[in-house]
Amino acid sequence: MSLLSVRGLRxxxxxxPVVFKVDLEVEEGEVVALLGANGAGKTTTLRAISGMIRAMSGEISFAGESIANRSADRIARRGLVHVPEGRGIFPSLGVEETMRLAAAMAGVSRAAAGERIDEVYTTFPKLAERRSQAAGTLSGGEQQMLTLARGIIARPRLLLIDEMSQGLAPTIVADLFQLVATFPRRGTSVLLVEQFVGQALSVASRAYVLEKGEITFAGRAADLAADESFVRGSYLGDVTVEVEEVGRRRRWQDSAAAGAEKAREGIAATLPPVMRRALEELSERDGVPVSELIRQALQENGATPSEAATPTPSGGTRGGT
Ligand SMILES: Nc1ncnc2c1ncn2[C@@H]1O[C@H](COP(=O)(O)OP(=O)(O)O)[C@@H](O)[C@H]1O
Ligand SMILES: [Mg+2]
Incomplete structure (x- = not known):
């Protein structure tokens, strides 16, 4: 029996309706990716599963119990936690305070909270380093870690994660995905919604593709990753959006904090080949060098030399203290 089973969801x-006849499954111990273009209905699907909106029809069962149109609170108490789009942190609250609050809200007793927080710190050592820092002063990647940390503090059996790559540089996203890949070992299976297909497919065992509210692919992540036209197509769309809208969407927030020339080289060097090609195409079309496209993106994000931080050996960046 599957941990989560969605049948004919509308x-x-x-x-x-914007989502029609969606069937999907998550088995215990899996990371499953739900992919699709902007507006395909990914967020809407997650909202219906976690009880934030009503299912018009269809069946949703979780851990053997029907949860369609149960209250979001009740579903969360059963161990199905939704980490929505956007960070939603309180900027002035400290890292550890944020987790204490999350633990209390999830019904974890005061006595147990300390142990849970330590457990979360072993998953996110960076947060331990920043435990007394205000959440608003963390880098974008660290804020996303805090958002995930809040989600796993109650040790959910299933975590729904919506677009955690938003606003983050590809290297930071890669680190976050590696962390998410460890969740099943701690008893938390994952349904991951993403537009950033390459990296999501590298940590998922199975994937679904949603197009205009309908599932058009269901199968092994490796098979989808091998489909070059799918991966390339999605990347192209994504990169164009990133480069053209980067000022508004603050996609490269972390790279911006790094500021320095070195970080730009680092970004170019760590871009997946398909993304590099997309940038190169854009550069040829507009007659602007790739490094200049990246420089502009960083500048629009307000990077200044005084904010420059040291890139870590892993290629990630550290915010100033
Ligand atoms: N709160 C809302 N009210 C009305 N329509 C919405 C709302 N949220 C999303 N939609 C619409 O539902 C469709 C699917 O959106 P969404 O689930 O957010 O897509 P995705 O997450 O795949 O980008 C879109 O056409 C979007 O405009
Ligand atoms: Mg969405």
Whole structure:
């Protein structure tokens, strides 16, 4: 029996469906990717599963119990936790305070909270280094870690994660995905929603593709990763958006904090080949060198030399203290 089973889900807003007949499954111990373009219905699907919006029809069962149209609170108490899009942190609250609050809200007793927080620190050692720092002063990648940490503090059986790559440089995203890949070992299976397909597929065992509210692919992540036209197509769309809208979407927030020339080289060197090709195409089209595209993106994000931080050996960056 699957941990999560969704059958014929139809859901939407104000009586108008945007998701139709979705079938998907997550087995215990799996990381499953739910992929698709902007507007495909990924977030809507997660909202229906976690009880934030109603299912118009279909069946959703979790750990052997029907949860369709149960309250979000009750579903969360059963061990299904939704980490929504966006960070949603309180900027002035400290890292450890944020986790204490999350533990209390998840019904973890005061006595047990300390142990849970230590457990989370072993998963996210960077957060331990920053335990007394205000959440608002963390880098974008660290804020996303804190958001994930809050999600796992109650040791959920299933975590729904929506677009955690938003606003982050590819190297930072790679680190986050590696951390998420360890969750099943601690008893938390994962349903990962992403537009950043390459990295999501590298940590997922199975994947679904949602197009205009319908599942158009269900199968092994490796098979989808091997489909070059799919991966290349998604990357191209994504990169164009990143480069053209980077100022507004603050996608490269972490790279911006790094600022220095070295970080730019680092970014170019760690881009997946398909992404590099996309940048090169854009550079040829607009007659702007790739390094200049990256430099502009960083500048639009407000990187200044005084904010420059040292890139870590892993290629990630550290915010100033
Ligand atoms: N709160 C909402 N009210 C009405 N329509 C919405 C709302 N949220 C999303 N939609 C619509 O539902 C469709 C799917 O959106 P969404 O699930 O957010 O897609 P994705 O997460 O794949 O980008 C889109 O057409 C979007 O405009
Ligand atoms: Mg979404």
């Amino acid at each position: 859901t939407g807003y104000a009586g108008i």
